[in-house]
Amino acid sequence: MNPRRLTASLMAAAALGIAAPAALAAPSQYYGLLRSRDLTAFGFLRLDMRPAYAVSIEPGTWAIETELGYQNTWALSENVEEYLTSLEPTGRRDLGPDEYAAIQALPGENYLLDLESASFDLTFHYKFSKNWTGYAIVSAVSYQGGFLDSTIESFHDAFGFSTFGRLGAKRNDINLIYDLKGAQVASFGSPTDGGFTDPTLGIRFSGIDMPEKWALSFEGAVKIPVGGERTLLSTGKTDVGVQMSVQRFYDHHALYLNLAAVYYAGAEFPVEQDATFVPTLIFGYEKAMTDRTNINLQGYISKSVYDSDQTDLDELLSEKYQLTLGVRHRINQFLISFGITENLQNFNNTPDIGLQLGVAYLPSRVERTRK
Numbered sequence: 001m002n003p004r005r006l007t008a009s010l011m012a013a014a015a016l017g018i019a020a021p022a023a024l025a026a027p028s029q030y031y032g033l034l035r036s037r038d039l040t041a042f043g044f045l046r047l048d049m050r051p052a053y054a055v056s057i058e059p060g061t062w063a064i065e066t067e068l069g070y071q072n073t074w075a076l077s078e079n080v081e082e083y084l085t086s087l088e089p090t091g092r093r094d095l096g097p098d099e100y101a102a103i104q105a106l107p108g109e110n111y112l113l114d115l116e117s118a119s120f121d122l123t124f125h126y127k128f129s130k131n132w133t134g135y136a137i138v139s140a141v142s143y144q145g146g147f148l149d150s151t152i153e154s155f156h157d158a159f160g161f162s163t164f165g166r167l168g169a170k171r172n173d174i175n176l177i178y179d180l181k182g183a184q185v186a187s188f189g190s191p192t193d194g195g196f197t198d199p200t201l202g203i204r205f206s207g208i209d210m211p212e213k214w215a216l217s218f219e220g221a222v223k224i225p226v227g228g229e230r231t232l233l234s235t236g237k238t239d240v241g242v243q244m245s246v247q248r249f250y251d252h253h254a255l256y257l258n259l260a261a262v263y264y265a266g267a268e269f270p271v272e273q274d275a276t277f278v279p280t281l282i283f284g285y286e287k288a289m290t291d292r293t294n295i296n297l298q299g300y301i302s303k304s305v306y307d308s309d310q311t312d313l314d315e316l317l318s319e320k321y322q323l324t325l326g327v328r329h330r331i332n333q334f335l336i337s338f339g340i341t342e343n344l345q346n347f348n349n350t351p352d353i354g355l356q357l358g359v360a361y362l363p364s365r366v367e368r369t370r371k
Contacts, residue, residue: 029288029291029292029330030254031053031328031330031335031337032051032055032247032286033258033286033296034284034326034337034339034356034358035053035065035358035360036050036067036069036341036354036358037050037069037121038280038320038322039069039354040320040349040351041071041075041115041117042113042305042316042320042349042350043264043305044141045198045233045267046278047200047222047241048262048280049221049241049243049260051245051256052204052219052243052245054215054286057125057127058127059129059130060127060128061363062127062363063124063125063362063363063364064123064124064125064360065121065122065359065361066123066360067119067123067337067358068356068357068358069120069356070116071116071341071354071355072146072149072352072354073113073115073350074114074149074152074352075112075347075350076111076114076164076165077108077109077315079107080103080106080110080111080112080177081165082165083103083165084167084168085168087168090167093169095170095177095188100177100186103177103179104179106179109180109181109311109313110180111177111178111179111316112175112176112177113176114175115143115144115145115146115176116172117141117143118141118144119139120139120140122137122139123135131206131207132207136199136200136201137200137201139196139200140195140197141197141232141233142193143194144174144190145171145173145174147172148353149166149171150171150172152166152352153167153171174188175188176191176270178271180271181310181311182310182311183310191232194233196233197233198225198226198235199223199224201222203220204217204218205219213248215245215246215247216244216247218244219242219245220242221240221243222240222241224238232269235266235268236268239264239265240262241261243258243259243260245257245259246258254285255283256285258282260280260281261277261280263275264276264278271306271310272310274307276305278302278305280300281300282298282299283298284296285297285298292331293327293329294328295325295327296324296326296327296339297323297324297325299324300320300322300324300341304317315347315349316349318349319346320350321350322341322342322343322350324341324342324354325339326338326339327339333362334361335359335360336358337356337359337360338356338357339355339356340353340354340355341353341354341355341356342354
């Protein structure tokens with residue numbers, strides 16, 4: 001079994017194992033899906049709608065949330081994996097112009113993305129009325145070689161799995177190589193250390209009457225390129241998105257479904273991309289373990305931002321599948337979240353692993369409980 005499939009299976013088994021009925025004296029409190037966004041290097045700069053909270057705040061009040069995401073990406077085409085595995089002498093090396101020339105000489109299209117990134121989101125929510133809430137998100141990102149390479153390689157080695165060519169490149173390095181039909185770009189090191197990305201403005205409506213154990217909301221959001229096009233920081237174009245969120249509550253657990261559609265206006269780096277619509281499906285399960293602690297298991301499916309004008313490689317054209325296992329814990333008005341994300345099925349278009357840590361301050365919340 002592929003190690004990434006094994007990890008995803010263990011995550012699901014862990015969630016199901018701890019989802020046994022819990023003896024809770026009070027009605028369960030629900031927080032909704034983890035608010036993390038997609039950290040995939042392919043399309044990271046586009047607008048990505050966050051899942052809706054199950055927590056509400058009083059009209060005329062505000063709330064603040066922060067989200068720190070960290071991901072490790074080692075994604076490459078099959079020919080590049082075979083090339084790195086066959087290098088003589090064997091062992092790690094700094095990739096450079098000679099290796100890039102060799103990759104260009106390989107048959108067909110090829111690519112290698114080797115990097116880690118940390119993203120930070122600061123979101124301010126304000127509830128205008130019973131049914132309308134507005135929010136603004138300020139974001140930043142940094143790029144680096146990171147520290148997770150050895151951990152991932154040790155995991156692969158422990159279970160006797162392939163290293164996917166990792167041993168042919170230096171650990172904790174940055175390598176961006178695109179030798180596609182729409183792009184020939186190479187960067188040994190990051191073109192930027194990081195900076196602010198595009199801010200997002202959004203509004204949420206939740207005024208549709210639903211049965212007692214159901215909730216329905218709609219959102220609209222826009223990503224605004226205030227600083228123009230900047231490599232790995234902004235596409236320089238405006239994206240617009242809408243989302244519908246359905247929530248179903250039971251005694252001590254809840255089910256969630258988020259359907260989103262984003263008008264992605266395209267990008268210029270690493271390859272020129274035309275405008276397109278990107279649908280996204282997020283579904284999940286929340287279990288109340290105690291009166292303050294809940295666990296989440298949620299899946300993410302989204303269309304690739306690439307099409308046949310940029311590449312014919314199936315792994316870059318295929319949908320992105322990710323699975324997240326997380327825990328939420330409330331301390332008075334603070335809600336702390338932690339999640340681990342693994343890629344599924346199409347392993348070379350998503351991060352190997354992602355970590356999310358979130359803190360929300362909800363000074364005047366309305367409890368979402370079900371007896």
